[in-house]
Amino acid sequence: MATATDTIEALAQRDYEYGFVTDVEQDTAPPGLSEEIIEFISAKKNEPRWLLDWRLDAYRGWLKMVEPDWANVRYEPVDYQSICYYAAPKSDDDRPKSLDEIDPEILATYEKLGIPLKEQEMLAGVAVDAVFDSVSVATTFREKLSELGVIFCSFSEAVQDHPELVRKYLGTVVPRRDNFFAALNSAVFSDGSFVYIPKGVRCPMELSTYFRINAMNTGQFERTLIIADEGSYVSYLEGCTAPMRDENQLHAAVVELVAHEDARIKYSTVQNWYPGDKQGVGGIYNFVTKRGLCEGRRSKISWTQVETGSAVTWKYPSCILKGDDSVGEFYSVAVSNNRQQADTGTKMIHVGKRTSSTIVSKGISAGEGQNTYRGSVRILRSAEDARNFSQCDSMLIGDRCGAHTFPYIDVANPSAQMEHEASTSKIGEDQIFYCNQRGIETEDAVSMIVNGFCKEVFRELPMEFAVEAQKLLEVSLEGSVG
Amino acid sequence: MLRVSGLHARVEEQEILRGVNLEVRAGEVHAVMGPNGSGKSTLAQVLAGREDYEVTAGSIELDGEDLQEMAPEERAHAGLFLAFQYPVEIPGVGNSYFLKAAVNATRKARGEQELDAMDFLQLLRQRAKLVDVDEALLRRPVNEGFSGGEKKRNEILQMAVLEPRLAVLDETDSGLDIDALKTVAAGVNALRNGDRAFVVITHYQRLLNYIVPDHVHVLQGGRIVRSGGSELAHELEEKGYAGLNGDSAGA
Numbered sequence: 040m041a042t043a044t045d046t047i048e049a050l051a052q053r054d055y056e057y058g059f060v061t062d063v064e065q066d067t068a069p070p071g072l073s074e075e076i077i078e079f080i081s082a083k084k085n086e087p088r089w090l091l092d093w094r095l096d097a098y099r100g101w102l103k104m105v106e107p108d109w110a111n112v113r114y115e116p117v118d119y120q121s122i123c124y125y126a127a128p129k130s131d132d133d134r135p136k137s138l139d140e141i142d143p144e145i146l147a148t149y150e151k152l153g154i155p156l157k158e159q160e161m162l163a164g165v166a167v168d169a170v171f172d173s174v175s176v177a178t179t180f181r182e183k184l185s186e187l188g189v190i191f192c193s194f195s196e197a198v199q200d201h202p203e204l205v206r207k208y209l210g211t212v213v214p215r216r217d218n219f220f221a222a223l224n225s226a227v228f229s230d231g232s233f234v235y236i237p238k239g240v241r242c243p244m245e246l247s248t249y250f251r252i253n254a255m256n257t258g259q260f261e262r263t264l265i266i267a268d269e270g271s272y273v274s275y276l277e278g279c280t281a282p283m284r285d286e287n288q289l290h291a292a293v294v295e296l297v298a299h300e301d302a303r304i305k306y307s308t309v310q311n312w313y314p315g316d317k318q319g320v321g322g323i324y325n326f327v328t329k330r331g332l333c334e335g336r337r338s339k340i341s342w343t344q345v346e347t348g349s350a351v352t353w354k355y356p357s358c359i360l361k362g363d364d365s366v367g368e369f370y371s372v373a374v375s376n377n378r379q380q381a382d383t384g385t386k387m388i389h390v391g392k393r394t395s396s397t398i399v400s401k402g403i404s405a406g407e408g409q410n411t412y413r414g415s416v417r418i419l420r421s422a423e424d425a426r427n428f429s430q431c432d433s434m435l436i437g438d439r440c441g442a443h444t445f446p447y448i449d450v451a452n453p454s455a456q457m458e459h460e461a462s463t464s465k466i467g468e469d470q471i472f473y474c475n476q477r478g479i480e481t482e483d484a485v486s487m488i489v490n491g492f493c494k495e496v497f498r499e500l501p502m503e504f505a506v507e508a509q510k511l512l513e514v515s516l517e518g519s520v521g
Numbered sequence: 522m523l524r525v526s527g528l529h530a531r532v533e534e535q536e537i538l539r540g541v542n543l544e545v546r547a548g549e550v551h552a553v554m555g556p557n558g559s560g561k562s563t564l565a566q567v568l569a570g571r572e573d574y575e576v577t578a579g580s581i582e583l584d585g586e587d588l589q590e591m592a593p594e595e596r597a598h599a600g601l602f603l604a605f606q607y608p609v610e611i612p613g614v615g616n617s618y619f620l621k622a623a624v625n626a627t628r629k630a631r632g633e634q635e636l637d638a639m640d641f642l643q644l645l646r647q648r649a650k651l652v653d654v655d656e657a658l659l660r661r662p663v664n665e666g667f668s669g670g671e672k673k674r675n676e677i678l679q680m681a682v683l684e685p686r687l688a689v690l691d692e693t694d695s696g697l698d699i700d701a702l703k704t705v706a707a708g709v710n711a712l713r714n715g716d717r718a719f720v721v722i723t724h725y726q727r728l729l730n731y732i733v734p735d736h737v738h739v740l741q742g743g744r745i746v747r748s749g750g751s752e753l754a755h756e757l758e759e760k761g762y763a764g765l766n767g768d769s770a771g772a
C-alpha cells in the first residue's frame with residue numbers, strides 16, 4: 040500500500056491544468072529598454088506630455104537602482120534588455136464594441152479558463168474588464184456603472200478621458216521611484232484598470248478583471264489605480280491564470296488604492312500564473328507593489344489574496360493608515376508547491392489615531408516549495424491608541440518544503456496594542472488517515488484539510504470568488520499535494 | 522464476517538501483535554480487553570489499514586476479502602468503521618460537511634446515488650438525536666475544541682450515520698460520564714442487528730453491562746490469551762489481568 044506521502048508525491052506529478060498557449064499575432068516593440076522605447080509606448084498610447092515625463096523620470100530613477108536581494112527567493116537574474124515592453128493584439132486600434140467583435144481565439148482561451156465572457160454579461164453583479172496581453176479587449180457593464188458616476192475603464196482610457204483624475208492620484212501612494220520594480224513599472228506600464236467611485240456611492244457590483252499573460256517573451260506591467268471618494272464603497276476582484284511556456288516571464292504590477300473619509304475598498308486577488316514545471320522552469324516572476332492609502336478618517340482598505348501561482352512571488356500589499364480611526368486588513372493564502380518560492384506579506388503603517396490593522400496569513404508549502412511570510416507593522420509616534428492583530432500560520436505538506444516567518448514590529452507610541460500569533464503545522468498523517476477511515480480519499484482529504492486551514496481567509500472573499508479560489512487551491516495542490 | 526488469523530504486526534522494528542486469531546460473525550458483539558500497551562489499539566489500527574503498522578504474517582479477511590490488499594478508504598467503503606481512541610481534530614472543516622463528504626465518498630464508491638444536502642441533513646439530524654449529539658456540535662469544526670466526551674460521542678454519531686457492517690470501537694467509553702455512556706451504549710444497541718458486528722475495546726466491565734457482548738477476549742502481549750462469554754469480563758473485574766496468568770493462557 041502506498042504511504043500518504045507517496046500519494047502526495049504522485050499527485051505532485053500532475054501537469055499544470057491550465058497550460059496552453061494562444062497564438063495571436065502580436066504588435067510588439069523590439070526587445071530592450073531605453074528612453075526611445077518609453078517614448079514609443081507613450082506615443083502608441085497617445086499620452087500627454089506630462090505622463091511621458093513622468094515615465095522618463097521613473098526610468099532615470101530605475102537606472103540608478105539595484106534589484107532588491109533581501110527577499111527569501113532565488114531565481115535566475117532577469118535580463119531586462121531581452122524583454123519586450125510593449126505588445127498589443129492587432130485589434131488595438133479598432134477596439135470591439137461588443138463581445139461579438141472579439142477574436143474567437145481569445146474568447147476560446149477564456150472559455151478554457153472557465154471565464155465565458157458571454158455569460159459574464161448576464162452574470163448579474165460582475166463587470167469584466169478583461170486584459171489580454173497588455174491591452175484591454177473587453178469591457179462590460181460600463182453603461183450601468185456610468186449612471187452612478189462610477190468610472191471603470193482601462194488605464195489607457197482613463198488617461199484619455201479623465202486625465203485630471205489620473206494626474207491627481209497617479210503615484211501618490213506608490214511614488215514612481217518607490218522601489219526597483221515599481222520604478223520599472225512606472226516607466227513602461229502597459230495598461231491596467233482605473234476605478235473612481237464618487238462620493239456616497241456604493242458600487243452595486245463587484246468589479247472584476249481577469250488578467251492573462253500571453254505574448255511570448257513579453258513582460259507584463261499592469262497599473263491599477265482605484266479611488267474611493269468620501270463615503271463610497273467598492274469591491275474589486277483581480278484574478279488570473281496563465282498558459283504553459285518555457286521562458287521565465289517577468290510581471291511587475293503596481294496597484295494604488297486611495298480611500299477618502301468613510302470610504303471602503305475591498306481588493307481581492309486570486310493569482311494563478313504558471314508556476315513553472317516540476318523543475319521550476321518557465322514560471323512567472325511576480326514582483327508586485329500593492330499599496331493602499333487610508334487617506335480619510337474612518338476609511339478602510341482590505342486586501343485579500345489567494346496566491347497559488349508563479350515561480351517566484353514578491354508581494355506585500357500594504358496599508359498606510361493616515362486617517363484617524365482608519366482600518367487596514369490583510370488576509371492571505373499563499374501556496375508554494377514543487378519549486379515555487381513565495382515571499383509575501385504586508386506592511387501596516389499606522390499614522391492616524393486609533394487606527395487598527397488585522398493580518399491573517401496562511402502559508403502552505405508542498406513539494407520543495409518555500410514560503411515566506413514577511414510582515415511589518417509600524418506604529419508612528421502620531422498613532423495614539425493604535426492596534427494590530429497578526430496571525431501567521433504555516434502548513435507543511437511533505438518534508439522537503441519550507442516555511443519561514445519574518446514579522447517586523449516597530450512601535451514608536453507606547454499606547455499601541457499589539458497581538459501576534461504564529462503557528463506551523465505539518466499536515467498530519469493522522470488527519471489524513473482519519474479521513475481515509477471515513478471513506479475519503481487522500482487527495483480529497485488533503486484539499487479538505489487545506490481548505491479548512493484557509494477558512495478565515497476564504498470567508499473574506501466574495502462568494503463566487505471563494506469558490507474559484509478553492510478550486511485553484513485544489514488544482515495547485517494536486518500539482519503538489521491534493 | 523471478520524476473520525483474523527495468525528496476525529503479526531510491528532511498528533518501528535518492534536513486534537506488537539504476535540499471532541492474533543479472531544473470528545467475528547455477523548450479528549455478534551465481541552469485547553476485547555487487556556492491559557495498557559497490550560496491542561488493542563494496534564489491532565484496531567491494523568484492521569483499519571494504518572500504514573505505520575507493518576503486517577509481517579497472518580491474514581485479515583472481511584466477508585472473505587483480503588483487507589490487506591485494500592487501502593484504508595476502500596476498507597471503509599467495504600463497511601469497516603473505527604471509532605478512534607484519540608479522535609483527530611481537523612481545524613476549519615465543519616463537522617457536518619466532513620460527514621457529508623464521508624457519506625457521499627462511500628456511496629459513490631459503492632455505486633450508490635450521492636445524498637443531496639436536504640437528504641443528508643435529515644439523516645444527520647435523525648442520527649444526532651439517536652446518539653444525543655447537540656446540533657451546535659455539528660456546525661463546529663471536526664473535533665476541534667471538543668471535550669473528551671464530545672469527541673467520543675462524535676465518533677458514535679459518525680458510526681450511526683455511516684452505518685458500517687463492522688464497527689471497531691476503541692475505548693469509546695473512556696472519558697464518558699455515566700449518562701453519556703448510556704447514550705453511547707443505546708446508540709450501539711440501536712444499530713445492532715443480524716447483519717452488523719461490533720468489536721468493542723474497553724477497560725471496563727461497566728460498558729459491557731449496557732452493551733452485552735457475545736464473546737470476551739483478553740489481549741495480552743500481542744496475543745489473545747483467553748476468550749469466553751460475558752462472564753469473563755466479570756472475572757477480570759474481580760481478579761485483574763494478573764489473576765489470569767496462572768490460568769490456561771492461550772486457550
Ligand SMILES: Nc1ncnc2c1ncn2[C@@H]1O[C@H](COP(=O)(O)OP(=O)(O)OP(=O)(O)O)[C@@H](O)[C@H]1O
Nearest residue numbers: 532533537555556557558559560561562563564573
Ligand atoms: N507508532 C508507534 N511507535 C512506537 N511504539 C508504538 C507505536 N504504536 C504503538 N506502539 C507501542 O505498541 C504497544 C501497544 O500499543 P497499543 O496502543 O496497541 O496498546 P493498547 O492495548 O491499545 O493500550 P491502551 O490500553 O493503553 O490503549 C505499546 O507498547 C506502544 O507503546
Ligand SMILES: [Mg+2]
Nearest residue numbers: 561562563606
Ligand atoms: Mg489503546
